Amino acid sequence: MAMTARNISQFWEWGRKIICVGRNYADHAKELKNAIPTEPVLFLKPPSAYVREGSPILVPPYTGNLHHEVELGVVIGKGGTAIPQAAAMEHVAGYALCLDMTARDIQDECKSRGLPWTLAKAFNTSCPVSDFIPKERIPDPANLNLWLKVNEQLRQNGSTSQMIFSIPYLISYISDFITLEEGDLILTGTPKGVSAVQEHDELQAGIQDVVTMSFRVDRQD
Ligand SMILES: O=C(O)/C=C/C(=O)CC(=O)C(=O)O
Numbered sequence: 514m515a516m517t518a519r520n521i522s523q524f525w526e527w528g529r530k531i532i533c534v535g536r537n538y539a540d541h542a543k544e545l546k547n548a549i550p551t552e553p554v555l556f557l558k559p560p561s562a563y564v565r566e567g568s569p570i571l572v573p574p575y576t577g578n579l580h581h582e583v584e585l586g587v588v589i590g591k592g593g594t595a596i597p598q599a600a601a602m603e604h605v606a607g608y609a610l611c612l613d614m615t616a617r618d619i620q621d622e623c624k625s626r627g628l629p630w631t632l633a634k635a636f637n638t639s640c641p642v643s644d645f646i647p648k649e650r651i652p653d654p655a656n657l658n659l660w661l662k663v664n665e666q667l668r669q670n671g672s673t674s675q676m677i678f679s680i681p682y683l684i685s686y687i688s689d690f691i692t693l694e695e696g697d698l699i700l701t702g703t704p705k706g707v708s709a710v711q712e713h714d715e716l717q718a719g720i721q722d723v724v725t726m727s728f729r730v731d732r733q734d
């Protein structure tokens with residue numbers, strides 16, 4: 514039987530890694546009273562974190578402070594290890610708008626106890642994701658407006674020009690430690706304005722005139 518080629522525009526179905534970069538915007542690092550990093554801060558989400566429009570973001574029962582973080586996602590089209598910065602963009606298939614949903618109270622507790630952030634960052638539905646955006650539709654990913662509204666109120670409005678570490682730098686840095694594979698997603702960090710969401714809230718987010726997405730928040734039973 515002939516093999517059907519997989520379609521990168523459904524990358525969230527492939528079961529690949531979600532690699533997240535934290536504290537990549539100085540204004541967000543400052544609002545959480547973190548130092549500006551001198552190297553990228555990395556953590557992971559499992560593929561079970563993905564949620565698509567039409568399904569709700571579920572508030573885990575163990576948090577009382579679930580935050581939104583709007584982020585540009587970079588979808589890897591060609592894998593590699595130790596990718597040089599100069600070749601990094603050749604490994605990009607496209608982009609997606611993503612939310613890095615974060616149980617901030619649990620993250621604070623993990624930080625104070627020196628524990629990993631897994632339960633704060635990697636729970637089911639912690640990575641809402643837009644439609645795939647082919648690379649050609651975003652000629653300059655380093656100069657994009659990202660915004661997020663909760664119940665029509667603007668909470669985040671930043672530009673990828675504010676990133677501390679650029680997309681080529683991140684791809685090169687990550688691939689020195691973690692081999693990148695086709696279908697992997699890199700979340701590149703959030704600008705300032707993160708805040709709590711509640712059950713029944715409606716979240717809308719966008720990348721300027723390129724894409725928008727909406728999600729409802731529900732409590733997990
Ligand atoms: O260190 C903290 O208090 C919080 C860090 C984050 O949640 C980092 C991110 O996920 C981000 O900056 O996007």
Ligand SMILES: [Mg+2]
Pocket residue numbers: 533534535582584613702703
């Ligand atoms: Mg984040």
